[in-house]
Amino acid sequence: MLAVLPFLSMTRVADQDYFADGLSEDLITALSYLRGLTVLSRTSSFAFRDRSVTATEVANRLGAGYVLEGSVRSSGDRLRVTAQLIDGVTGAHVWAERYDRLLSDVFAIQDEIAQAIVLAMQVRLSDGELAHSPGGTGKYEAWAAFHQGVIAHLTYTAEDNLRARRLYARAAVLDPEFVDARVFEAWTHWQHARSGFSKDRAADFAECRSVVKELRNSGVDTANLRHLDAVTWLMEGDYDTAISTAQAAVRAGKSRLFGNTPAAIVFIYCGRYDAAIDVLRETIRSVPATPNDTIYNLAMVSSLTGAHERAIALAEEYKRRVQGDLYGWTTLAFACGAAGVTDRARETMLEFRELYPDYRLSDFAAHEPFRDPRTLDSILAVMRAAGLPD
Template identity: 30%
Template sequence: PSPTPSQARTQTQTPTPYGLPEKPSIAVLAFDNMSGDAEQAYFSDGISEDIITDLSRLSELHVIARNSSFVYKNAAVAVPEIARALGVRYVLEGSVRKAGNRVRVTAQLIDANDGGHVWANRFDRDLTDIFAVQDELTREIVTALKVQLTGRNQSPLAGGRPVDVRAYELLLRGREQASAHTRLANAAGRNLAEAAVAIEPDYAAAHALIAFTHVLDYINDWSTDPEQSLRTGRALAERAVAMAPDQPEGHCALSIACMWMRELDRAQDEAHLGLALAPNSVQLHMALAHALIFSGDPKAALAELDISMRLDPLYPELLLQFLADAHFSLGAFETAILAIEARLMRNPQSETAFALLASCHGHLGHQDQSRQAWNRALELNPNFSIPRRRRILPFRNPEDFERRVDGLRKAGLVE
């Protein structure tokens, strides 16, 4: 049998070409910004991302995550090559021109098998009609792919849209900022999402983003009172779900918040609720995998990570950390090392990765490599604290955390 992605792909950054899924498969590229103003790129990117989000809600489709499809933004790469790298048959490309209160969206759906255009259209509308444009465009793509929608998916696009386009633009800018994952960008993203809520108080997606930024403050120790940040994030995520239970973003934020509050069963439940709404959501598959690792079920976590890698072939480095954590929990220290080293090739500044690497080598009796990795972790973060990690990492079974410390003890690095 062929290896699963988690076995085959710990050693390389390059995506392994996959066979096509049985269901129609599509990658939505970043739409070109034709507005003549580079500052408007957030808007064309946001429209592309929303189309991905809408299509991701359809269980009848296989939709590649933004993280992978946006790699080809402004790149001179032929559509068949993109399709082959991402493992899809269809590619959607397009452009957005925003001028005053008018917007023009053009899009074409290409069959990478023969390079033919399956569908193309142009939408010239008032800016306030941008949500109708997105809905029409998505429905026309579904029709062009000859997808028969069933049950809940008959109206996958209902709800979740703000009334005021100004709130939408603020949220798009907020998402762009927060995606940088730095302390300042996180705060800037939150401020923009809060401005969106000031215009549209019931904008659930904006509440979900604000919630997520507070949880990130807790995880990264970015706020003066991290525990309060987590409580605030949890409350705002609950509010987002209550406002729009049919939108996956709130469930994702609530799943992550509950996990860090050690409510691991609720974290898994919220991830499953979100995945029922958006089965192609990599964020939700990864949130579920993370909760499963902390719950002591690394095999189930690996299954979720395999799905994530198929949907996001150019997956984020954090996925490699989750992969390493799951293999470590299974006692597969050599495989965990492969995943950590792959992460460190992409981000050599992660003290978390070096600390786990030190423990893996300690368990394997590699004392020199263990010491080198541990010293590097402490160089990157002189305040690296095992007691703090023991306190905040929400392992259901304390021995799962202690196994990480035991690797350091075996190498003589800690008492």
């Protein structure tokens, strides 16, 4: 649960207080739209206006796990907004950022803060477990490198994926016993190949298999490794082994960053939609802010099972959250097209093609390993009708 305190006005201008209040209220509204995140109402949060209380006191009184506070300062047409997310129990700063923008950019700032909070809360969960779970580390330098890698990893761009790989590799050097650093370095290879960034998909998947085999042979058997193993079997086309490995991964526990979403990916591509929905919903119930991967995969399986209204809402949320990921457009176009909202599907695909003019149906199909080829054919038909060329 999150409490958004009234942002402080740092400029003694008559209308500045109204502006700061408006920013706080709009953030409450924007954050309330994020699935899996409970945001306390304005009435609850604004009761602490002009009161000398700490974030932990506010959290304790309101029952909030996190508190967002900040300040606003303007000068002419320039605006500075600072925001910080605080752990309601420990008082530790989970995330902080400063935004120097034009006054006209205030709405973009709201979106940036909302996205950053979801990411920060997701990272915070992994950090809290890092030194205490199998595969973790107790060395600060390794933890810091891994933490930076996570932040880069979850933006889903090609450049940041490679940056995450370098940071995970550094964490593994700093602590050779830090198994998860090795596992998530391999995950970046999987992500690179799966997302179409790779120039040699086979080599990237081979690296995943090599890491899994090496760690398994050394006696490692963590949930993170099992989830990676499952999706690697999927991309290698061994569907039965992928399913059994995914089932074992769910029993073993959640992946550090993705919950049980990797297992859900296997279930979706193997046509086991009910199993996928079950593990995705369980992931949503178990975290304070739903991971982006969970939103994406729940959108896809919702379209495939005919829950079109939910699919469109989820696809819109994913596109809004992860603006650098081309799957934001393709998922929304498919969700709208499958629902019969043809004009919206075509509009979305038109926007997509302006950004990715060389992208073709064959590019999309290359990264969609459905066990039943008829499923992929039906998706491609929807995408073709929306305007994605062969």
